[in-house]
Structure formats: C-alpha cells, structure tokens
Amino acid sequence: xxxxxxYLFLFVVGVILALSGIMPGVLLNDNIATWVLxxxxxxxxxxxxxxxxxxxxxxxxxxxxxxxxLATTAGTFTGVLLIxxxxxxxSLTDCLSVGAGFAxxxxxxxxxxxxxxxxxxxxxxxxxIMREFSVLILGPWMVKYFGKLSPISAGGATTMDTxxxxxxxxxxxxxxxxxxxxxxxxxxxxxxxxxxxxxx
Amino acid sequence: xxNILLCIMAGIAVGYLARKRTVMKYTGSxxxxxxMLLLFFxxxxxxxxxxxxxxxxxxxxDAFLLTVGGTAGSLFCAKWVYKKFF
Numbered sequence: 001x002x003x004x005x006x007y008l009f010l011f012v013v014g015v016i017l018a019l020s021g022i023m024p025g026v027l028l029n030d031n032i033a034t035w036v037l038x039x040x041x042x043x044x045x046x047x048x049x050x051x052x053x054x055x056x057x058x059x060x061x062x063x064x065x066x067x068x069x070l071a072t073t074a075g076t077f078t079g080v081l082l083i084x085x086x087x088x089x090x091s092l093t094d095c096l097s098v099g100a101g102f103a104x105x106x107x108x109x110x111x112x113x114x115x116x117x118x119x120x121x122x123x124x125x126x127x128x129i130m131r132e133f134s135v136l137i138l139g140p141w142m143v144k145y146f147g148k149l150s151p152i153s154a155g156g157a158t159t160m161d162t163x164x165x166x167x168x169x170x171x172x173x174x175x176x177x178x179x180x181x182x183x184x185x186x187x188x189x190x191x192x193x194x195x196x197x198x199x200x
Numbered sequence: 201x202x203n204i205l206l207c208i209m210a211g212i213a214v215g216y217l218a219r220k221r222t223v224m225k226y227t228g229s230x231x232x233x234x235x236m237l238l239l240f241f242x243x244x245x246x247x248x249x250x251x252x253x254x255x256x257x258x259x260x261x262d263a264f265l266l267t268v269g270g271t272a273g274s275l276f277c278a279k280w281v282y283k284k285f286f
Contacts, residue, residue, distance in 0.1 A: 003232060006236065007235060007236060007239050008239075010236050010239050010240045010243065011239040011240065011242060011243040011246075012243060013240065013243060014239070014240040014241065014242065014243020014244040014246070014247060015243040015244075015246050015247035016243075016247065017243075017244065017247065018243065018244045018245070018246070018247025018248040019247040019248075019253070032241070033238060033241045036234050036237050036238050036241075037234075037238060038203065038207045039230075039234050040231065040234040040235060040238060041204055041207035041208050041211065042207045042208070042210060042211040042214075043211060043227050043230050043231040043234060044208060044211060044231065045207065045208040045209065045210060045211015045212040045213075045214070045215060046211040046212070046214055046215035046218075046224070046227045047211075047215060047227055047228070047231065048208075048211070048212050048215060049211060049212035049213060049214065049215025049216035049217075049219065050215035050216065050218065050219040050224050050227070051215075064285045064286070067281045067285055068278070068281060070281075071274065071277035071278050071280070071281045072274045072277070072278070074273075074277055075270075075273035075274035075275070075276060075277030075278065076270040076271075076273050076274045077270075077273070078273045078277075079268075079269035079270045079271070079272050079273020079274065080266055080269045080270045080273070081269075082269060082273075083265050083266055083268065083269025083270075084266075084269075086265060087262055087265060087266075089262075090262065095266060098263070098266050099266055099269070099270040102270075106235040106238070106239060107235075109239075109242060110235075110238045110239070110242060111204075113242055113245065117249075118242065118245040118246050118249045118252050119249065119251055119252050119255075119259065121242060121245075121246070122242075122246050122252050122259050122263075123259055123262050123263045123266070124263075125242065125263075126259065126260055126263035126264075127262075127263035127264070127266045127267045127270075128267075130263060130264060130267040131267050131270065131271055134267065134271050142275060146275045146276070146278060146279040146282075147278065147279050147282035147283065148282060148286075149278040149279075149281060149282040149286065150274075150275045150278040150279060150282070152278065153274040153275065153277060153278035154271050154274055154275055154278070156274070188208070191204050191208060192204075192205070192208075195204050
C-alpha cells in the first residue's frame with residue numbers, strides 16, 4: 001500500500017512539474033523512457049523466473065488452479081468488450097489493452113504510453129488503479145456474493161502483493177497459494193496481452 | 201512486441217539461473233526504482249499533454265467504465281469456476 005502511494009505521488013509530482021512548466025524538455029525524451037521500460041520488463045522477468053510459488057499451488061490443488069487465471073482473463077475481456085460498446089470514441093483493441101492491465105497499473109500504463117501516447121496511458125493508469133482499489137475496498141462484498149475466488153480474479157496481477165492481505169483475510173489463508181500462483185501467471189501475461197492488442 | 205518478449209524472456213532465464221543467489225533480493229528494489237522513474241516520466245508527459253489535461257473528466261469516466269466491465273466480468277467467471285471446480 002505504502003509503495004502504491006509513493007508511485008502515485010511521483011506521478012502527481014510529474015504532472016505538477018509539467019503543468020507549471022518548470023521541467024526542461026530534455027526529460028521528455030522518449031529514448032530514456034524506452035530503456036528504463038526494457039529494464040523494468042527484464043526485472044519483471046527475473047521475479048517470475050526466480051519465483052518459487054508457481055509449482056506449490058499446482059502440487060496442492062492440481063491443474064484446476066489454471067482455471068482461475070483463465071476465468072480472470074476470459075471474464076475481463078468479455079466485460080471490457082461489452083463495455084466498449086458504451087465508449088464509441090475508443091476502438092475495441094484500445095479498450096482491451098487497458099483491460100489487459102489486470103490492475104497492474106504501473107506496467108500497463110507505461111507500456112500503453114510508449115505505444116499509444118499519454119492519453120490512453122492515462123486511461124490505463126486510472127482504470128487499473130480503480131481495479132486494485134475495488135478489491136481493497138469491496139473484497140468482503142465480493143466474497144459474499146461471488147465466492148472465495150472472486151477477489152483473486154478481480155485483483156488480477158496484484159494478488160501476489162498489494163491485494164494479498166485482503167484475500168487472505170476474507171477468502172481465507174487456504175487461498176494464499178492460489179492467489180500467489182494466479183498473480184504470477186497474470187503478471188506474466190500483462191505485457192504480452194497489452195502489446196498484442198496494441199499491435200492489432 | 202518482440203523487444204518486450206525478449207526482455208521478459210531474458211529476465212526469466214536470468215532469474216531462474218540465479219534464483220538461489222543473494223543478489224536476487226535486490227531485484228524487487230530495482231523494479232520499484234524503474235517503476236518510479238517511469239511513472240514520473242508518465243506524469244511529465246500527462247502534464248504537458250493538453251489533450252489529456254483538458255479531457256481529464258472524460259478520460260476518468262472511460263477508465264471507470266472499463267474497470268466496471270473488466271472487474272464485473274472476472275467476478276462472474278470466478279463465481280462459475282468456484283461453484284464448478286472448488
């Protein structure tokens with residue numbers, strides 16, 4: 001949580017500096033951002049490669065754990081597809097790329113900004129922050145009406161870090177392994193789906 | 201697209217090979233620093249982009265609708281999987 005606020009704080013500082021015109025144009029050079037982005041993706045890869053959680057859930061629950069990231073992905077894309085009909089100004093692929101952030105707002109907004117510009121990048125940032133907060137705030141309600149897997153699906157890529165405490169508390173400690181597994185799979189899929197939809 | 205894949209794949213390979221080394225505990229911090237830098241850059245480009253600044257309300261509304269759609273869709277699918285398999 002603390003880290004999320006620090007991220008948002010830096011984003012807001014950037015906005016304010018740019019609005020006030022203090023910031024020199026050199027820093028807006030996209031080349032720097034591209035290289036930092038590649039470094040970021042490399043570190044994301046390292047965390048996935050070094051992770052120990054991937055097989056623990058498979059061992060405990062068997063192959064049915066794969067159904068959960070599948071449900072998250074299929075459900076998100078179906079929901080976004082339907083909602084995109086209400087947003088005539090945006091193409092379906094742009095909407096899907098925002099949905100494919102799966103609450104991983106930092107990575108998805110950065111990727112989308114790189115390929116589509118700051119406007120859609122801002123949509124992705126806000127949409128995916130809201131998704132993370134929906135679990136933090138509505139977690140107990142989700143469990144009550146949609147079952148114990150629902151905060152995991154709603155949490156998307158964040159179920160291995162920021163939303164894990166909420167999931168543990170309201171779905172129960174036996175779902176921690178599933179949440180970690182789910183978070184890793186979705187985490188890995190975010191850059192793939194986002195760049196896939198943007199390349200269509 | 202191909203660069204993105206290569207960066208992640210290289211990371212996964214390095215991460216897997218070095219998973220038992222103590223250096224690995226620093227990747228989390230490096231990751232955070234990269235995210236902070238990039239979100240700061242994103243803030244700069246958002247603040248200097250008139251299209252974004254002038255349309256912030258409609259951008260926020262689109263974001264909200266997409267969140268509702270994506271989250272609701274995943275809730276229904278998760279409910280079905282929970283009933284069927286768990």
